Amino acid sequence: MLDLGVWQEILSTMRKNKLRTFLTSFSVFWGIFILMILLGSGTGLQKGVMHNFSDAMNSVWLWGGRTTIAHAGYNTGRQISFKNDDLEFISNHYEALENISGRINLWGGAYSTNYRNEYGDFGIQAINVGFQTTENLKLTNGRLLNFIDIEKYRKVAIIGRIVKERLFKEENPVGKYVNINKIPFLVVGVFDDVHDGEVERLYIPISVAQKTFRPGTQIGTMTFTCGDLSVKESEALLEDIKVKLANKHKVDPEDQSALGSFNALKEYKQMQALFAGIKLFVGIIGVFTLIAGIVGVSNIMLIVVKERTKEFGIRKALGATPRSIIGLIILEALIITSIAGYLGMLSGISLLELIAKNMPASEFFRNPGVDFNIAIGSAILIALAGMLAGFVPARRASRIKPIVALHDE
Amino acid sequence: MSQSIIRVNQLHKSYITGSNSLHVLKGLDIDIQQGEMVSIMGSSGSGKSTLLNILGILDNYDKGEFYLGDTLIKDLNEKKAAWYRNKMIGFVFQSFNLITFKNAMENVALPLYYQKVSRKKRNRIAMEYLEKVGLTEWAHHLPSELSGGQKQRVAIARALINNPKVILADEPTGALDTQTSYEVMELFHEINRSGITMIIVTHENDIAEKTERIIHLKDGVIEKEYKQNHSIRYA
Ligand SMILES: Nc1ncnc2c1ncn2[C@@H]1O[C@H](COP(=O)(O)OP(=O)(O)OP(=O)(O)O)[C@@H](O)[C@H]1O
Numbered sequence: 001m002l003d004l005g006v007w008q009e010i011l012s013t014m015r016k017n018k019l020r021t022f023l024t025s026f027s028v029f030w031g032i033f034i035l036m037i038l039l040g041s042g043t044g045l046q047k048g049v050m051h052n053f054s055d056a057m058n059s060v061w062l063w064g065g066r067t068t069i070a071h072a073g074y075n076t077g078r079q080i081s082f083k084n085d086d087l088e089f090i091s092n093h094y095e096a097l098e099n100i101s102g103r104i105n106l107w108g109g110a111y112s113t114n115y116r117n118e119y120g121d122f123g124i125q126a127i128n129v130g131f132q133t134t135e136n137l138k139l140t141n142g143r144l145l146n147f148i149d150i151e152k153y154r155k156v157a158i159i160g161r162i163v164k165e166r167l168f169k170e171e172n173p174v175g176k177y178v179n180i181n182k183i184p185f186l187v188v189g190v191f192d193d194v195h196d197g198e199v200e201r202l203y204i205p206i207s208v209a210q211k212t213f214r215p216g217t218q219i220g221t222m223t224f225t226c227g228d229l230s231v232k233e234s235e236a237l238l239e240d241i242k243v244k245l246a247n248k249h250k251v252d253p254e255d256q257s258a259l260g261s262f263n264a265l266k267e268y269k270q271m272q273a274l275f276a277g278i279k280l281f282v283g284i285i286g287v288f289t290l291i292a293g294i295v296g297v298s299n300i301m302l303i304v305v306k307e308r309t310k311e312f313g314i315r316k317a318l319g320a321t322p323r324s325i326i327g328l329i330i331l332e333a334l335i336i337t338s339i340a341g342y343l344g345m346l347s348g349i350s351l352l353e354l355i356a357k358n359m360p361a362s363e364f365f366r367n368p369g370v371d372f373n374i375a376i377g378s379a380i381l382i383a384l385a386g387m388l389a390g391f392v393p394a395r396r397a398s399r400i401k402p403i404v405a406l407h408d409e
Numbered sequence: 410m411s412q413s414i415i416r417v418n419q420l421h422k423s424y425i426t427g428s429n430s431l432h433v434l435k436g437l438d439i440d441i442q443q444g445e446m447v448s449i450m451g452s453s454g455s456g457k458s459t460l461l462n463i464l465g466i467l468d469n470y471d472k473g474e475f476y477l478g479d480t481l482i483k484d485l486n487e488k489k490a491a492w493y494r495n496k497m498i499g500f501v502f503q504s505f506n507l508i509t510f511k512n513a514m515e516n517v518a519l520p521l522y523y524q525k526v527s528r529k530k531r532n533r534i535a536m537e538y539l540e541k542v543g544l545t546e547w548a549h550h551l552p553s554e555l556s557g558g559q560k561q562r563v564a565i566a567r568a569l570i571n572n573p574k575v576i577l578a579d580e581p582t583g584a585l586d587t588q589t590s591y592e593v594m595e596l597f598h599e600i601n602r603s604g605i606t607m608i609i610v611t612h613e614n615d616i617a618e619k620t621e622r623i624i625h626l627k628d629g630v631i632e633k634e635y636k637q638n639h640s641i642r643y644a
């Protein structure tokens with residue numbers, strides 16, 4: 001069934017029935033094409049949103065706000081600020097917490113940074129060592145801040161990729177001094193991160209900031225990671241911490257704005273659940289698209305076989321076996337569906353690639369792409385379906401008596 | 410040294426449509442010798458086409474026996490039937506039955522495709538047969554671009570190409586004018602002279618007169634049967 005003559009015969013039949021070939025091809029092509037776009041958009045959406053989670057998945061952030069409920073003799077509108085002793089308090093009370101850190105945000109604008117004649121307004125964040133893990137920095141050069149830097153009040157800094165590019169150009173910044181409000185800091189490392197905003201900044205030891213820029217013991221935001229606790233456990237822990245801190249700061253535990261918090265794990269899991277949902281949805285639509293493609297091909301095959309009944313009658317009268325008739329139909333279907341399926345896959349993936357290249361990545365969409373195995377799998381599936389769709393009417397056509405087929409008008 | 414190429418004993422055939430059964434062939438006995446040229450006549454509905462289709466293994470029969478050469482053709486599987494149609498029989502239809510999207514040469518070559526002859530070779534042979542029927546110049550035309558007579562000559566070339574023992578022609582001149590009909594009959598004579606048995610269904614007397622033996626069917630039985638003066642044959 002696979003000798004050259006058969007292929008020649010089928011190809012010449014396809015060439016001479018261009019419209020038919022085109023229609024079948026197109027329905028397969030379109031099905032796969034749409035499927036690729038659909039699946040690709042799904043991943044694009046997921047990648048876009050998941051991209052926002054650039055910090056450690058198990059990080060928790062806690063900050064003070066103004067009270068809105070009078071409590072323990074205090075009026076409303078009191079600003080709650082965390083101090084060094086709050087860090088000690090939670091690290092003494094909670095074994096499970098890791099990378100406990102404060103973070104003072106010294107906003108750009110008020111702090112000018114320069115290296116020789118290159119100036120810039122960058123965010124300055126004063127931190128403990130653990131924050132670097134929470135923020136999920138990627139060190140690209142030098143070293144991170146360490147405990148000795150904190151303890152010895154060393155005026156050192158690690159700088160983000162963009163800071164390095166703007167101030168140092170091609171120069172290696174490690175070992176050089178940057179001035180923050182004219183105070184020199186030794187650059188010990190360069191880091192990268194996922195978002196641009198996160199690399200337009202410098203990190204300095206929190207102890208140094210508490211001496212120079214913000215005299216006192218305030219620590220700004222408290223951050224920590226909570227090991228491999230589950231969402232439930234981490235939520236319970238966070239709740240407990242907040243109650244204790246509320247107590248400590250004489251805040252009504254019900255006061256939502258006095259103590260703010262963000263549990264990345266919870267948000268992350270919620271997103272994951274959302275995407276499991278979206279994936280399922282896209283999957284179902286995908287399956288229906290495939291089914292529509294298959295039904296389309298089956299329909300066309302049915303019509304094609306019907307249309308060719310007389311031809312098959314003639315062929316049988318001239319000595320065609322039923323098998324050769326089936327082969328003729330199936331192989332034609334196979335050629336058409338596999339080529340069209342392949343082209344559909346290729347076009348779909350190319351379009352996705354084009355979109356990925358030319359559309360700026362956003363918070364909702366980035367890098368659309370299709371799992372290669374799924375792409376190949378669906379192309380094969382539709383090709384097989386095309387064959388199967390051809391097989392049923394083909395077998396019927398091959399069994400019909402030549403004289404009946406010849407009478408078919 | 411004559412030898413039967415087609416032998417039919419007590420052949421019966423009924424068509425069943427729904428709950429009705431139509432008894433069309435009611436016990437035919439026919440014996441046709443190798444190299445004969447026979448015409449089958451009879452009024453419309455007498456069963457001529459039915460008989461010819463059975464002889465061409467395009468249809469089956471209910472009762473009796475049909476020998477093609479020495480082989481009993483009965484309840485053949487499709488594969489065997491295909492083989493006999495391809496090797497032993499050439500069929501010429503009233504409505505030509507050419508494949509519309511194939512040109513004249515490819516139509517003629519098709520039986521050889523089923524003998525696994527390479528495309529080059531079968532097209533070359535097809536050209537030889539097209540030359541025999543005088544259509545060399547029309548080889549690359551589609552059937553839709555040919556006249557009725559030309560189409561029928563393509564069909565005849567196709568029936569000849571696999572060198573069959575018998576050619577069965579069902580009203581081969583039915584769709585042709587008198588002049589063209591005579592040309593086709595001339596071609597049939599030539600073919601017959603090369604030793605191929607010819608069986609022609611017709612209801613035109615002048616066509617039947619050009620054959621050496623005439624079988625008349627009526628209501629599914631042979632009404633009469635006679636041989637003719639050979640001089641007509643070579644007139
Ligand atoms: N496939 C079929 N199903 C049912 N009845 C049929 C079928 N083919 C033919 N018949 C009937 O069988 C009878 C004989 O038909 P057949 O075609 O053999 O006649 P014919 O002698 O060739 O006639 P004509 O000269 O008109 O071609 C007719 O009555 C016809 O209606």
Ligand SMILES: [Mg+2]
Nearest residue numbers: 457458459579
């Ligand atoms: Mg008839």
